[in-house]
Amino acid sequence: MERGRVQTMLESKLQFIPLNQLSYEQHAQLLNIRNLKSIRDMMSDAKEIGLNEHLAWADKYGCNTKQCYYALKNTDQIIGGINCTDIIASECSWGIYIKPNIEVGLASFATYLFLKHLFEKKEMELIWAKVRRINPKTLRFNESFGFTCKREDEEFYYLELTKEAWQERSNSRLFQTLMKRYKNTTYQFMENS
Amino acid sequence: MKEKIEKIIIQTLQELNDELERSELENPTSKTKLFSRDGALDSLALVTFLADLEDRLSEEFDTEITLANAQAMSQRFSPFKNVESLSLYIQGLLDG
Numbered sequence: 700m701e702r703g704r705v706q707t708m709l710e711s712k713l714q715f716i717p718l719n720q721l722s723y724e725q726h727a728q729l730l731n732i733r734n735l736k737s738i739r740d741m742m743s744d745a746k747e748i749g750l751n752e753h754l755a756w757a758d759k760y761g762c763n764t765k766q767c768y769y770a771l772k773n774t775d776q777i778i779g780g781i782n783c784t785d786i787i788a789s790e791c792s793w794g795i796y797i798k799p800n801i802e803v804g805l806a807s808f809a810t811y812l813f814l815k816h817l818f819e820k821k822e823m824e825l826i827w828a829k830v831r832r833i834n835p836k837t838l839r840f841n842e843s844f845g846f847t848c849k850r851e852d853e854e855f856y857y858l859e860l861t862k863e864a865w866q867e868r869s870n871s872r873l874f875q876t877l878m879k880r881y882k883n884t885t886y887q888f889m890e891n892s
Numbered sequence: 893m894k895e896k897i898e899k900i901i902i903q904t905l906q907e908l909n910d911e912l913e914r915s916e917l918e919n920p921t922s923k924t925k926l927f928s929r930d931g932a933l934d935s936l937a938l939v940t941f942l943a944d945l946e947d948r949l950s951e952e953f954d955t956e957i958t959l960a961n962a963q964a965m966s967q968r969f970s971p972f973k974n975v976e977s978l979s980l981y982i983q984g985l986l987d988g
Binding site for chain 2: 807
């Protein structure tokens with residue numbers, strides 16, 4: 700069967716913006732997403748976040764040697780956030796949240812670019828993820844990117860992805876289809892100011 | 893036509909599952925959950941599944957069909973919830 704005869708390709712622009720470069724309006728958009736029930740329910744603290752609390756958090760969690768938080772902007776709106784935290788030597792953990800009803804492949808495309816950035820530009824050797832057991836969709840999402848479960852407890856699955864496993868997976872059909880679909884989407888990692 | 897579409901969806905899922913290796917997709921039926929909270933597909937797998945399915949449907953029905961459009965992929969009531977809802981959605985597109 701001939702592959703890729705019909706496949707839709709999307710044109711847009713995806714930006715990874717460090718929190719300290721967001722405008723006030725963009726902070727408000729990001730805060731709205733952080734406060735969505737579907738997202739709060741998956742966080743360790745489910746209470747609603749106030750604007751001042753959000754701005755203090757954003758000040759604290761910029762990009763530095765320990766962590767890097769980006770807001771994700773697609774064309775003209777903030778659609779979510781992505782981060783790596785607990786950076787120690789060449790290891791870190793990662794996380795993503797995207798507002799619902801967004802073009803579904805965008806989360807995958809942003810994730811692919813971010814993991815690639817961590818392994819290739821930030822020279823990470825191992826990336827961890829901690830996924831709540833009540834969130835099987837996120838577990839599957841991580842598994843599709845090559846993460847494997849190393850241990851679990853009553854509340855969480857603890858996953859890891861090595862650089863070697865990532866490289867082995869880089870030619871997988873899942874990634875190739877994703878790249879084809881977003882061939883016309885440009886992206887940019889903005890630097891910390 | 894619905895049975896034919898469902899058969900194509902199921903074959904496409906089984907083929908993709910060679911790569912995904914998910915137990916829920918070993919013997920899919922019309923009730924198999926696809927892209928829902930506890931569905932078998934995450935967003936990365938869904939993108940590949942829809943691309944494969946578009947190709948297969950276009951060959952079978954000799955017409956170009958686009959499933960992975962931005963509107964369908966961001967609908968509140970997603971047509972990708974399960975095999976049956978996807979089948980009805982495709983039938984609607986083919987009936988045009």
